[in-house]
Amino acid sequence: MAPWSHVSPHRAQICGTASSNSAKSRTSECLRASITPSATGVEAAGGRALLGVLSAGCARMTVNERATRALKEILQKPGNDTCADCGAPDPEWGSCSLGVFICLGCSGIHRNLPNVGKVKSVTLSRWEDSEVKFMAENGNKTMKAKYEAVVPVYYYKPSHKDCQVLREQWIRAKYERKEFTEEFVETGGKLPYEQEMREGQLMKRGRDNGQFLSRRFVLFERDGTLKYYTKHDSKVPKAVIKVDTINATFQPEKIGNPNGLQITYRKDYCTRNIFLYHESSKEIVDWFNSVRAVQFHYMKVAFPGASDAELKPRLTRNFLKEGYMEKTGPRQTEGFKKRWFTLDRRLLMYFKDPLDAFAKGEVYLGHRDLGYSAKAGLPAGTHCNGAWQHGITIETPDRNFLFTCESEAEQQDWLTHFNAVIATSMSPQEYSMEALFKRKH
Numbered sequence: 068m069a070p071w072s073h074v075s076p077h078r079a080q081i082c083g084t085a086s087s088n089s090a091k092s093r094t095s096e097c098l099r100a101s102i103t104p105s106a107t108g109v110e111a112a113g114g115r116a117l118l119g120v121l122s123a124g125c126a127r128m129t130v131n132e133r134a135t136r137a138l139k140e141i142l143q144k145p146g147n148d149t150c151a152d153c154g155a156p157d158p159e160w161g162s163c164s165l166g167v168f169i170c171l172g173c174s175g176i177h178r179n180l181p182n183v184g185k186v187k188s189v190t191l192s193r194w195e196d197s198e199v200k201f202m203a204e205n206g207n208k209t210m211k212a213k214y215e216a217v218v219p220v221y222y223y224k225p226s227h228k229d230c231q232v233l234r235e236q237w238i239r240a241k242y243e244r245k246e247f248t249e250e251f252v253e254t255g256g257k258l259p260y261e262q263e264m265r266e267g268q269l270m271k272r273g274r275d276n277g278q279f280l281s282r283r284f285v286l287f288e289r290d291g292t293l294k295y296y297t298k299h300d301s302k303v304p305k306a307v308i309k310v311d312t313i314n315a316t317f318q319p320e321k322i323g324n325p326n327g328l329q330i331t332y333r334k335d336y337c338t339r340n341i342f343l344y345h346e347s348s349k350e351i352v353d354w355f356n357s358v359r360a361v362q363f364h365y366m367k368v369a370f371p372g373a374s375d376a377e378l379k380p381r382l383t384r385n386f387l388k389e390g391y392m393e394k395t396g397p398r399q400t401e402g403f404k405k406r407w408f409t410l411d412r413r414l415l416m417y418f419k420d421p422l423d424a425f426a427k428g429e430v431y432l433g434h435r436d437l438g439y440s441a442k443a444g445l446p447a448g449t450h451c452n453g454a455w456q457h458g459i460t461i462e463t464p465d466r467n468f469l470f471t472c473e474s475e476a477e478q479q480d481w482l483t484h485f486n487a488v489i490a491t492s493m494s495p496q497e498y499s500m501e502a503l504f505k506r507k508h
Contacts, residue, residue: 134194138202142168142189146208152176152238155227162186163198165242166205170227176235183242214241216249219258220375221363221382222356229385230317232326236352260356263288269354271295272322272342274424279344286310286357291365293330293358295341308332310362311369314411315355315383318342321421326351331411336507338416338426359383386411388484389421390477392470393455402452403471413488413497415461430461430468431504432488433497438464441485443478445469461485465505 138161141147150158151167160174161167164185169177174186187194218224225233240246246258265286270279283296285304293313294304314331321327322342328351330341345351359382366378387410393403394417406417406427413433416426433439445451445458446467455471457478472478493501 131193134196134199135190137199138189138194141199141203141206144206144208146211147206149207150227151207151211152241153225153227153229153234159189160186161189161202163194163201165210166201167207167210168202172227173234173238176231176238177242180239180243213248214245215247217252218247219260219360219363220379221359222247222260223359223383230319230325232319232348232352233317236349239349259353260360262357265354265357267350267354268299269295269343269345269351272422277422284354286354286361288361288364291361293361310358310365313358313362313383315358316385317355321389328355336503338414338429340422340424342422355383384412387488388481390481392417392459392472392477392481394468394470395449397466399446399449399467399469403455403469405454408470410484410488413493413500415485429504430463431501432461432485433463433501434491434493435489437501438462439489441482441489443482445471459485 142158147158147168149156150170150173152169152173155170155172158168158170160169160171162169162174162177162183162185164183165177168189169186177184177186187198223233223237225237227234245251246256267284268281269284271282272279282305283299283301285294285296286292287294291310293308293310295306296303297305308330309332312332316329316331317327318329319325319327322329322344324344326344326346326348328343330343332339332341343351345354362382363378366373366381370378389407389409391405392408393405395401395403406419407421407423409416409418409426413431415430415432417428417430418426432441440462442460442462443458445460446469449458449469451458451471455473457472457475459470459472459478459481461468461470470481472481
């Protein structure tokens with residue numbers, strides 16, 4: 068507790084700390100004693116004012132300390148040890164209007180929710196007894212049962228590692244629009260992601276000129292396709308993309324827009340990237356989850372015996388890792404050149420620029436029993452003329468691929484991901500993909 072001091076009218080200084088009721092009592096007595104009959108009226112009034120402020124402060128700190136202790140005990144209950152919205156560990160904020168504990172990042176989103184955005188710090192804010200009681204009566208587990216009662220299997224529930232736009236729209240869908248409550252379903256509420264056809268304008272980056280222009284996109288559930296048109300009244304689509312080949316992942320930093328979405332699909336045995344955004348964060352997230360909804364519907368038909376848990380991993384996913392490395396060519400005598408790499412499941416793609424429409428090359432990472440491996444270092448005698456010296460060698464049945472990383476930490480991180488992929492058992496579809504790559508290359 069912070070020390071205090073008071074100078075009496077006779078210039079005698081009284082010091083101490085007010086950390087308990089007894090200390091508070093002694094403080095009051097000292098202050099009263101310091102206000103002697105000889106003091107002027109002004110001095111006496113000042114002393115009484117100081118006494119009142121100090122007494123109120125001591126009482127307030129005692130209440131806050133009691134509330135903090137109670138809240139910390141509530142945090143120990145099952146479910147309260149992680150953020151109710153993104154799963155981040157050790158939440159230090161609470162929504163005293165919803166009764167959930169949340170992380171700092173999600174607390175900022177909650178503040179912008181009308182009528183339900185009252186948040187406080189567990190340790191720094193002043194809590195009323197009624198608010199502490201409300202948190203104790205509810206908590207993350209209870210409120211999740213209410214606000215996440217009927218979340219569709221296909222809906223992407225973001226983690227603390229996901230971007231702001233995904234977490235914001237998840238929180239708004241839960242508490243503001245109440246889309247996943249039983250009440251929403253019972254009153255005939257319709258989710259915007261479950262439409263037989265979704266149509267709208269999205270800003271798309273041009274493949275050659277790099278300019279973002281408005282394009283009409285149409286998503287069909289019946290035939291499982293995503294189409295886009297260069298003109299609003301065009302009859303013939305520029306591209307028809309089968310949803311079972313699509314991956315979609317938010318890339319705000321890469322695209323340079325907080326609502327940036329990257330669509331990836333296979334075209335003529337190559338990877339094709341489309342970069343999109345919409346000014347409305349709700350609109351772009353609705354598109355994202357609509358693609359997942361159509362994918363899920365398609366998978367249910369294609370794999371009728373599969374469970375929801377088995378189908379969910381087949382929907383859109385985040386890339387395992389992205390970043391720059393240097394690479395040399397197949398003869399391993401060419402100079403090392405800086406390239407942007409993306410690891411998507413078993414496929415390692417490299418691009419000259421992160422926003423290239425097509426990959427310059429691809430490496431398929433099969434299982435280690437088939438002759439695939441990844442290790443630190445480069446083969447003896449390799450002429451490494453690049454700026455980076457932390458080498459990686461990927462061995463495949465057909466050839467070796469040589470890379471260098473800027474730092475040892477990056478080298479080890481890439482190796483961790485490569486070896487995790489190579490150690491994972493392959494599915495029948497992945498065996499087919501590996502055979503396709505061997506024929507192609």
